Amino acid sequence: MEQVTGLADPDTAVATLPNGVRVVTIRLPHSASASVSVFVRTGSRNESARLNGISHVVEHMAFKGTHARDAHRLNLDAERLGAQVNAHTDKDHTAYHMSGLAQHAGVFVHMLGDIVRHSTFPEDELERERQVILQEFIEDEDDPVSTAFKLFDKTCFGAHPLAQPVIGTRRNIERFTRDDLLDYVQRQYTGANVIVGVAGDIDPSAIVDEVRAAFGTMPGGTANAIAAPSYAGGVSVRRQAGSSQSHVMLGFPIPALQGDHHAAVVAAALFGEGMSSPLMHEIRERRGLVYYAACNADVADLWGLFLIDASLMPAHVDEFFAEVGKLLVAHTRAIDRVDLERARNQILVRRLQAHERPYRQLEDAAQDLFAFGRIRPRAELAARVSSVSARQLREVFERMLAAGPTVAMAGKLPRNAGRDLRLS
Secondary structure, eight states: OEEOSSOOOTTEEEEEOTTSOEEEEEEOTTOSEEEEEEEESOSGGGOOGGGTTHHHHHHHHTTSBBSSOBHHHHHHHHHTTTOEEEEEEOSSOEEEEEEEEGGGHHHHHHHHHHHHHHBOOOHHHHHHHHHHHHHHHHHHHHOHHHHHHHHHHHHHHTTSGGGSOTTOOHHHHHHOOHHHHHHHHHHHOOGGGEEEEEEESOOHHHHHHHHHHHHTTSOOOOOOOOOOOOOOOEEEEEEOTTOOSEEEEEEEEOOOTTSSOHHHHHHHHHHHSSTTSHHIIIIIIITOOOSEEEEEEEEOSSOEEEEEEEEEOGGGHHHHHHHHHHHHHHTTTOOOHHHHHHHHHHHHHHHHHHHTSHHHHHHHHHHHHHHHSSOOOHHHHHHHHHTOOHHHHHHHHHHHHHHOOEEEEEESOOTTTTTTOOOO
């Protein structure tokens, strides 16, 4: 068995099975519980337009029965151990999770292995679950916040698969067949695209043995890879009846995970994290233009985005953009020393808190392995954040404004929303 070099921290180990499945173990000696996750490197960005939404349907259907157990037995076997079971689908991955007593970690590996590898997608269960997913789709379509996010992705990424919504289209959900699901899993769920992570008071070598037993015969396949998107930018607007608020997203391109993205991460924290940040102090506290606003850096292996989203009264939309634009321009000229100190410390504390959550540790490790082939040490990440300078931050804001914004608005909107957008 090949061991991956360049491991992150003493409590973390990575092993690779001959078929490419990677095993991450994180020892938490003081934890009586364990978290087990299976990450599959496939999501909405790996779907054609005809298959958009299929990753999400597969995730739902994976729990509806395997060759060995029906849906009820899958749930019962987990719950009789007190375990919690969950799953989610994202643009770049699908994940399956179980958590419970540390002594049952090996059992959870086998149970998730059965779900991920041997689901049968029964026809009768597919018809029932289709109705559940369609209700989820309708709820998502009716939500102005979700609508704004989907408009933003489409405007930002254009024809690239990253522009597609994770939930897919209604037409696709209505017509997916059992054969479609089986074919998709056969092509996408392969060893080169799977990471099994276990965190808790565990024996790493014993966990590797359990993963080998559960996943060792999985076909190796090749890593799922797609080209990076080109940033488009622009403005998209959708009015929705029944909403009394405007929901706004404003974003700019920043480096992806493999690029020099740390300065942009600090820039987002400096600009809008916390009530004392320039965004919240000026826009919410001083001017009362929003009741909710947030700013973050969304960084993954193929994309990086500086995102501001807000909910506000329609009458305040124009002033919101004008004032946010002034703040962005101001940060190309000067960076407040105290704000920089705050941002650095907020990021470091946030990462320490994330390290205390086993599932978050596993997800971060999987993201690193998919992107870099290694897990970055915590000290490395802290050093990169601490070394970001005021000059680098000014350059981040300059590059963003030069690239131009992506803006999406949904809900109740002013008559000429987006027509004469000004950010400076």
